[in-house]
Amino acid sequence: MTTKHTGSTNPLLKKLTCGAAAAALLVGVSGTPASATGNGPDYGGNETINTSILHTYDSMVAELRKQDAKQPALELEVIGQSVKGRDLFVAKYLSNPANPTVLFLTQQHGNEQLTTEGALEVIKHLGTGRMKNTLKNINILIVPMLNPDGAMGDVNFDLSDYIASGGRHLTRYNANNIDINRDHVAKTQPEIKALHNNVLSTYDVDYMIDLHHQGTRSAVDGKLVSGSILYPTTPDVKPEVLEGSKRLGSIVYQNVDATGWGHLGKYVGGTANTIARNGIAAEYDISTLLFEMRGMSDHFNPGSVLGQKSNGYLRQQTILTLESVIKAISDGSVDTADTSFWDSLPEQEYLPGKANDE
Numbered sequence: 001m002t003t004k005h006t007g008s009t010n011p012l013l014k015k016l017t018c019g020a021a022a023a024a025l026l027v028g029v030s031g032t033p034a035s036a037t038g039n040g041p042d043y044g045g046n047e048t049i050n051t052s053i054l055h056t057y058d059s060m061v062a063e064l065r066k067q068d069a070k071q072p073a074l075e076l077e078v079i080g081q082s083v084k085g086r087d088l089f090v091a092k093y094l095s096n097p098a099n100p101t102v103l104f105l106t107q108q109h110g111n112e113q114l115t116t117e118g119a120l121e122v123i124k125h126l127g128t129g130r131m132k133n134t135l136k137n138i139n140i141l142i143v144p145m146l147n148p149d150g151a152m153g154d155v156n157f158d159l160s161d162y163i164a165s166g167g168r169h170l171t172r173y174n175a176n177n178i179d180i181n182r183d184h185v186a187k188t189q190p191e192i193k194a195l196h197n198n199v200l201s202t203y204d205v206d207y208m209i210d211l212h213h214q215g216t217r218s219a220v221d222g223k224l225v226s227g228s229i230l231y232p233t234t235p236d237v238k239p240e241v242l243e244g245s246k247r248l249g250s251i252v253y254q255n256v257d258a259t260g261w262g263h264l265g266k267y268v269g270g271t272a273n274t275i276a277r278n279g280i281a282a283e284y285d286i287s288t289l290l291f292e293m294r295g296m297s298d299h300f301n302p303g304s305v306l307g308q309k310s311n312g313y314l315r316q317q318t319i320l321t322l323e324s325v326i327k328a329i330s331d332g333s334v335d336t337a338d339t340s341f342w343d344s345l346p347e348q349e350y351l352p353g354k355a356n357d358e
């Protein structure tokens with residue numbers, strides 16, 4: 001896709017993604033016992049929420065540089081700097097300009113880190129021999145941790161009421177206290193300028209997955225989800241671009257929901273172009289998919305965080321998502337993916353539970 005056009009905005013439509021509904025703290029509601037998907041336990045006040053097991057920004061950069069030195073196919077590029085001056089990266093596997101190109105974006109919201117942990121694993125896997133043939137037929141761009149200041153808690157506002165231990169807090173916002181996933185039209189923040197100027201405007205991207213985490217109590221069919229997905233819902237998206245998003249979602253659904261621990265719903269999100277799922281689809285004709293995984297790494301609201309015992313399957317969910325999409329684009333099966341599941345995929349709902357469940 002080469003056509004570039006500017007999507008229009010509708011300022012009247014302002015809804016929230018990333019578990020806004022689940023951010024409401026329920027107190028004193030008794031009943032439903034915790035039944036976390038994949039047996040991942042919830043935070044219960046007696047389980048540690050410890051951020052020290054996560055990559056720091058510096059250890060992430062060290063890993064990226066290590067893989068860059070090791071993998072001939074990988075090119076690491078600095079696309080800009082955060083508010084606090086941290087370098088922002090794109091990891092590139094560009095084999096042939098004629099290939100379809102996919103972009104994976106993680107951690108626009110700094111407290112949603114398992115997506116970055118999974119993306120780093122995928123980068124390691126891409127350096128192994130078994131991925132060599134796959135890489136011939138696809139171009140891959142990975143932008144990990146777009147909000148490193150929020151991820152490191154290096155921000156110009158107070159985080160002392162955040163609950164995680166481990167020497168640092170992680171927050172949704174960037175250092176300027178801005179939600180950068182509401183900045184994709186105005187593009188006022190340096191992280192968003194870097195993404196748009198040096199990735200989205202530079203490469204001919206066909207598909208994009210924007211990876212997030214939401215609260216812990218979203219469910220479909222009465223069961224907590226491991227994550228929920230959604231295509232662009234802006235009126236400015238072209239039908240063929242939307243169709244590509246639905247095919248992309250089909251690949252993710254087929255591969256994740258089929259596992260024992262995967263349980264996906266349809267995310268309920270707004271139509272504003274200020275968010276990546278909508279704005280990037282409208283502006284660049286990129287088929288976007290939002291993936292909101294369960295539970296955040298840190299928050300002031302206990303109901304939004306998950307204990308570290310859930311980290312394994314959520315990180316695995318990212319790896320499975322990225323690798324199955326890479327494979328489906330590389331072998332062309334994404335072109336014929338069945339999108340009919342979207343018609344019956346239930347929208348996620350808030351599942352009440354004891355506050356202590358979380």
Ligand SMILES: [Zn+2]
Nearest residue numbers: 018109212213
């Ligand atoms: Zn998010």
